[in-house]
Amino acid sequence: MPVSREILDAVVKAYDVRGLVGEQLDADFARAFGAATAEVLLPEGGRLVVGYDMRPSSPGLAHAFADGVNSRGVDVVDIGLASTDQLYYASGVLDAAGAMFTASHNPAAYNGIKLCRPGAVPVAIDTGLGDIRDLAVAVDGLPPAEPGRRSEDDLTDRFAAHVRSFVDTAALREVSVVVDAGNGMAGHVWPAVVDGLPIRTTPLFFELDGSFPNHPANPLEPENLRDLQAEVRRGGHALGLAFDGDADRVFAVDEEGRPVSSSLIGAVVADRLLARHPGATVLYNLICSRTVPETIEAAGGRAVRTRVGHSFIKRRMAETDAVYAVEHSGHYYFRDNFRADSGVIAALVLLEAVADAGAPLSQVVAPYDRYAASGELNYEVADQQAALQRVADAFADRGRCDTEDGLTVVTAGGWFNLRPSNTEPLLRLNVEADDADAMARLRDEVAALATSA
Template sequence: MRDLTRIVKAYDVRGVVPDQLDADLARAFGAAFAETVAVPEKATRIVIGHDMRPSSPELSRAFAEGAASRGLDVVEIGLCSTDELYFASGHLDAPGAMFTASHNPAQYNGIKMCRAGAAPVGQETGLTQMRDLVTSWGDAGAPAADATPGSITQQDLLKDYADHLRTLVDLSGIRPLKVAVDAGNGMAGHTVPTVFDGLPIDIVPMYFELDGTFPNHEANPIEPKNLVDLQAKVRETGADIGLAFDGDADRCFVIDERGEIVPPSAITGLVASRELAKNPGGTIIHNLITSKAVPEIVREHGGTPVRTRVGHSFIKAEMARTGAVFGGEHSAHYYFRDFWNADTGMLAGLHVLAALGEQPGPLSALVAAYNRYPASGEINSTVDDQAARTEAVRAAFADREGVTMDTLDGLTVTGDTWWFNLRPSNTEPLLRLNIEAHDRATIDTLKSELLPLLRD
């Protein structure tokens, strides 16, 4: 039996096909999902979707067969984005599974699972139990069940998904906009035409052809090199805005009319201000790597900011605990109370289009109020001992006047005009460094001091 600890991650199952993940294993996970999540919740059906990777149809059908063998009816919605699967889970009030490896290369695939109402399933909320159950079954797979097998049917929910998103943001008053969209050969090429249909938007499409081999560039827009084509297209066509989506289209990155990247923290601040206008006094969640401008903006608009750890399970838990109306992460994941607390880059993108289209100015001027401080971006260092290197950094700053520290997620060190966070990777021998300051010179000074502590 293969070692499942290598593919069962914090929030999903993910591995190389077929070496680490194949149809037999997907079928076993379908049965385990039924036994550990769906049946205990008294669910009678689940919903399954998949992305455009060559292996996705076979794997998702095998998972469906495994779940159906435990007596569950299965609704297959076929090709979809991850946030469309979350919509389906909320709309049908059914547990769900999405087959995707998001931004990973073509040889990977994976399973993102949720409970009814798009509630997350992670290692502490079902994944570990599933892993142990599948491991106990061994290479023979799931044993036969007493239940009468459930049905497997198909349902297209793309238009329902698009219609629902359009009820959550008012686009009725926007002016005509030229919008360059880089789908990265991922699922945005499938969803954007339907979501944008009927709006006064001239789409400049880039890489809309569904191709899970990613022939043009990786579908991972958090890497600046994967935004270069879109930046050039915005400048070339005179577009008002550029939108870039990752492979499963749950993250959305924004380019202004000059071809410059708009930081996700600025988008978090912009969308937060719009959600607070609809929900005065509401709570906004932000992870600790988002710009300090975000809690400033939230307070300026009468809201309550809540700081949390990085990662969707932490964001969603805080959303549920506090009743927050919106949450944002530095990685361009955006969470909405009106979307079952789940993340949807498409809805965030629609908010930006609405804000831009409601006024006559360019996007760069609109977002300037939300983009207040320079930042380093994430700097990764391969280290021999994460704990020892982190302690060296802590010791170097421990006795400095006016400096505070916290360990909510890694080590965060804050001065009068700057802060940095140092977090260990859960899966690699890396430390991830993020720095923000009032000026670029301070960032450079901190980098020159910190990197020798991490790398020498």
């Protein structure tokens, strides 16, 4: 059955596919999208790896997608239950295109698809995803092809060994951590990663359950950290970790349950990697704290700023041969992980830093915690560009401005970035300053200007 253009336009986003199961995503959609994916990503044939998360709808959608891929003469390697970073690893190590069925942190009613080319090269709307969307409405008109083959290959143990290669397991000291998997895929991969290591894990919600019976698998929302914070505060733990649904992002709380920003975690990991790769390039996106480039440069590395978004970051990593990249949203990218992001690799490197210090996380991040930050704030505006222009005009002679991704202004005592959402009538504001009072003044001034119309 053909897929409607209306549905395709609604569910195909800038970097992936995301929609309501049944209403927008069903077996017919997955089958047509699989055929179109094979045609666009592998026109000469080859292999495509398919993985899926714990959502009840994921296996069926993944298998229908694989049918569509096979129908175009492309072989499918089914790796079964996987985290998104495990799928990227499979794409890299097998040199195959990849499709991960997950809706990440979205509610249970949703599902989606993340795609990559062989070697875990990302696929975005302007690098193939738009072409797949356009072809999916017309796959019934494609000429018949000799069907591809289907095989299965569980790479979990190999992926776990790969993750462990980023730390010195022989010298790793004992460390105690609470891990909240949110009933997501961290419950599948984390036990394999830490098996045999001196990491004492207190697990929370490791049971795979795509209905999310305990709390949504979205650690960005403070209420979803409460169980983790309570368990950490019971004592005896150096830190706590929370993963999103597909486990490609990780967030941390210290031994008192206080959230630790992704910029501080990113700075700690950057220090570790630069000690092993002296003079290497490290990327950071333009919303990261100033402590990130300062840490990179103090460690002898080359700090390069990039736009927000994994496609931009991975492309820039390839151009600069960067060893690592930090994104403010809990994504951490590693050159030796096929330039893909991995929550579990970042988590393991962070645990190594805490274990080496013999101290809880608050003491490990204290030297990096130099500025006051607002976090990301969202403001609904009728006209995004008019609001950006008002703010730009007001700060034209008060600091250094650039428009690489929205509007970034660096003043004498701080900086802010104001950028439009790609999907909603919102402006997203991030502010950082030398102290809390200066940050609050800058935040309030920018917010007032942006919302004054």
